[in-house]
Amino acid sequence: MEKEKENVRDMHMGKLVHMLSNQLKRRDSMEAGPSDLTHMQRLVLRFILLRSLHLDLYQKDIEEEFHIRKSTATGILQLLEKKGFISRESVEQDGRLKRLVPTKKAEGYREKILENIRENEARMEQGIPREDYEACKLVLWKVFENLMEEEKKEERRRRDESKTISINP
Template identity: 65%
Template sequence: MIQETQQEKPIDTGKLIHMLSHQLKRHNSASEESSDLTHIQRHILNYILFESLGRDVYQKDLEEAFHIRKSTVTGILQLMEKNGFIKRESVEKDARLKRIVPTPKAEKRREKIMENIRATERRLEMGISKEDLETCRFVLERMLQNLSENEEPKNKSEQGGFH
């Protein structure tokens, strides 16, 4: 009797994305010169630093740009404010709105944050053709859209409406 060799089943897409995310977090933790900013905080601070050069940035912008809930962004911003990277300022036309402004401490970190992000991107893209990267980005963006469609906030506090 001939035994059939069982081909390895490919890793589920969700599991593969989870594994990549975990590895990315480990890589970023190892490459950080200090532990005062997490991976997501670096990306959010980078967004604030560059977007605020041309316009006001609000919490709602971060929720939309990073596809994260209001409560998550609130926690991240509170910690970044406590650590002196941002300040939140009331807006003249609507006191309920808080503009997010990078502090001088954050400005000093701008180049280091950008270089860290660029180095991680270079590492991720090693040995992958430009065409494959474009296809990968397209597919990942579509998967994100698929999971985001018909998504509703779990409670009223996450519906927001204000920046």
């Protein structure tokens, strides 16, 4: 056990997060959702299935939830639509706005997805005191925020740079 602790202490946070992410992807691909979808497509479908129970969803919600660009979200949603997992319905107030609606085909996966989430959460919490588990989640969220802030700074820098270039040809 001491050797494990030493190895973890010497490990970069990014490597540990990457290992955890790979493990979760493996579990997800083995257990939940349609096998003809990529991991990211399954995550988006899962989000649509669970969130649409309570709220209307739009492409912008997908972009914000997964921190992806509009073009990436468009590609994923077009594929989910083509494979019959979602449909897009016009909204009464604005015909340009399309609500994302899971189809009956997608609905068939909802309970299995919920079961998979419960099982994975229980597996991850196993042997960890609740307080430590919650502290870990808070630390991981802060790490995420730090990285997002850095990304936002870089985007602002690029935007400012492009303005300077277009102003001073």
